[in-house]
Amino acid sequence: MTDAELAATFLTIGEEYERFRPGFPAEIAAAVAPSRVSSALDLAAGTGKFTEQLVSRADRVIAVDPSEPMLAELRRKLPDVTALIGTAEAIPLADAGCDLVTVAQAYHWFDPEPASREIRRVLTAAGRLALIWNGPDPRCTWDSDTYLIAHPHQDDEPADADHDADALPRRDVPGFTQVDSIRLSWSERITRADYLNRWMTVSTFLAADEQQRRELVRRVEAVLDAHPDTRGRHTLHLPQVTDALIYEPTV
Ligand SMILES: C[S@@+](CC[C@H](N)C(=O)[O-])C[C@H]1O[C@@H](n2cnc3c(N)ncnc32)[C@H](O)[C@@H]1O
Numbered sequence: 482m483t484d485a486e487l488a489a490t491f492l493t494i495g496e497e498y499e500r501f502r503p504g505f506p507a508e509i510a511a512a513v514a515p516s517r518v519s520s521a522l523d524l525a526a527g528t529g530k531f532t533e534q535l536v537s538r539a540d541r542v543i544a545v546d547p548s549e550p551m552l553a554e555l556r557r558k559l560p561d562v563t564a565l566i567g568t569a570e571a572i573p574l575a576d577a578g579c580d581l582v583t584v585a586q587a588y589h590w591f592d593p594e595p596a597s598r599e600i601r602r603v604l605t606a607a608g609r610l611a612l613i614w615n616g617p618d619p620r621c622t623w624d625s626d627t628y629l630i631a632h633p634h635q636d637d638e639p640a641d642a643d644h645d646a647d648a649l650p651r652r653d654v655p656g657f658t659q660v661d662s663i664r665l666s667w668s669e670r671i672t673r674a675d676y677l678n679r680w681m682t683v684s685t686f687l688a689a690d691e692q693q694r695r696e697l698v699r700r701v702e703a704v705l706d707a708h709p710d711t712r713g714r715h716t717l718h719l720p721q722v723t724d725a726l727i728y729e730p731t732v
């Protein structure tokens with residue numbers, strides 16, 4: 482299955498994504514938008530899990546995503562945000578109107594050259610781009626093992642796939658210079674059932690047929706049943722790492 486086909490799996494999901502996917506720590510939004518801006522675009526906004534953090538940090542917040550079910554959830558939750566169908570490669574906005582573009586959990590789905598050109602086009606001259614990813618804490622072996630079941634090619638994370646929780650993340654973006662990066666460790670409590678439900682919202686599981694999905698779930702359950710931190714537990718303690726990579730247009 483190609484990346485484009487995997488990305489298209491999000492066209493059919495909204496409610497479950499909103500219910501089971503994690504949000505983002507407020508510290509990350511504070512680092513991405515340390516002072517209030519006039520206009521912020523959350524690109525590939527999905528159901529608005531990062532967009533909601535921008536509402537108190539920008540006079541105008543715009544959300545763009547190709548998935549109508551995702552944006553339906555976002556509109557319900559954030560009625561004051563302008564939500565537009567569109568893609569990173571063809572952003573439905575005028576030139577030079579955004580002080581900040583954020584992309585949470587999605588830059589890896591973009592075609593980098595046209596998307597970066599479009600992001601540059603909609604940014605003001607002093608504007609910034611922030612790429613954000615939640616990911617497994619490499620020190621948590623059971624979650625890292627299930628992550629590898631869902632991401633056998635590890636293409637869902639920033640460039641430094643070195644599994645070092647203390648390393649600062651880097652990723653090249655055409656036409657941009659990385660000026661900062663933040664890595665934050667945090668944790669949540671999640672029931673085993675919701676942990677499994679969360680995996681159902683990941684592209685590999687969405688793209689799988691019934692038999693393949695049963696096999697993926699069986700493998701995740703086998704990890705949970707084998708590890709001493711998860712075996713027989715109803716509630717799991719799940720460490721997370723969130724990366725934010727900040728860029729300015731290269732002059
Ligand atoms: C994993 S979800 C992330 C959603 C949201 N940003 C979040 O963090 O919860 C990936 C999102 O990227 C969107 N997407 C996929 N390909 C895209 C593209 N080429 N341009 C813009 N959005 C895209 C999907 O529709 C989906 O909503």
